[in-house]
């Protein structure tokens with residue numbers, strides 16, 4: 161595995177007991193990759209799912225129960241903690257673990273504000289001339305409402321705080337924009353996340369998710385993926401957590417990479433360090449490729465879901481070593497390489513997702529599907545010896561190939577083997593018959 165000569169460690173030297181936090185498809189993919197590392201001795205996942213229980217040991221602690229996570233790390237002598245989702249980061253898991261001298265890879269609560277506060281991220285980007293949509297931030301409803309008289313449509317209204325994908329409204333009319341302000345700021349449908357809002361210019365273009373590992377100063381080469389957010393074929397229907405994904409983006413080139421590196425990632429990492437708020441962890445830029453160049457729609461402080469399921473199979477290096485490099489601030493000594501292969505991931509959901517759906521259905525055909533594709537579990541659990549559905553997004557099925565079309569074929573062929581009541585998936589992931597995702 162790609163550990164280079166400058167690494168202070170040889171393969172298998174670290175002998176780590178690792179705790180991974182989270183329970184989605186992203187975490188199953190992280191667990192799968194960590195298990196390939198000769199540096200990982202034991203892997204625990206809190207709370208995990210049926211898929212992670214097959215390759216590591218699930219621990220029934222919620223991902224935001226910091227007290228019990230810390231206790232578990234002490235009792236079990238965990239050497240390294242890796243964090244999947246944003247909530248534990250936003251409530252300061254890294255600060256608390258660091259206080260207790262527990263090694264953890266991720267941003268502090270303050271640095272994680274790049275994701276947990278859109279107002280913080282906007283102000284930061286403005287200070288460092290990082291390209292993003294023009295915007296104004298408001299914590300007063302009347303002022304925000306009056307401002308709507310002066311904007312061009314469509315306009316984008318964003319709740320400041322974490323909202324699990326429900327905090328952004330692209331409004332095509334002033335009525336819709338006013339309604340969004342009212343629900344976020346007055347009705348507080350998202351609780352305190354909607355106390356402050358950002359009103360921003362609508363950006364037109366192709367969206368791309370870009371990732372880099374960051375150790376406070378150094379950051380790794382970028383990797384790209386494209387995610388399909390709408391529920392139905394042709395990019396219609398409600399927004400979801402992500403219905404499918406592919407990596408790399410079809411338009412990725414050295415020139416695009418260099419531009420995003422120079423205009424977005426380098427100044428972000430440098431800017432955070434300069435402001436005494438060094439960023440350590442995975443930096444995820446949700447970008448819009450506009451006619452004027454790439455612009456930031458949002459930053460996230462973690463890996464994406466389902467993007468992780470299509471990027472980690474392309475990581476040629478040792479993920480455990482990368483996580484230690486992040487935590488110890490010596491990522492520049494760690495070789496981080498991405499393969500040229502293509503990955504396409506299709507998400508299987510419970511019928512009705514993202515609204516209401518039933519769970520508890522037995523899943524069949526996983527073994528057959530797993531012969532040719534990677535199967536990452538999300539909403540699954542064990543019912544006696546059966547694997548059953550337990551969430552909206554159930555599985556991500558990933559095909560790998562020399563071309564995107566081959567990877568796509570493998571993913572869809574594998575899906576044909578999988579059966580559960582109400583299984584639903586998009587048929588057009590990475591098909592390019594649509595204009596954009």
Ligand code: AMP
Pocket residue numbers: 293316318325328330360361362363364367389446457458
């Ligand atoms: P965010 O959580 O900020 O990434 O927003 C969720 C989704 O809303 C994005 O993936 C975009 O599809 C859309 N979006 C957010 N901001 C804008 C914008 N300024 N212009 C156009 N679409 C946007």
Ligand code: GLY
Pocket residue numbers: 387401402460463464465466467
């Ligand atoms: N795929 C979108 C996200 O992880 O936020």
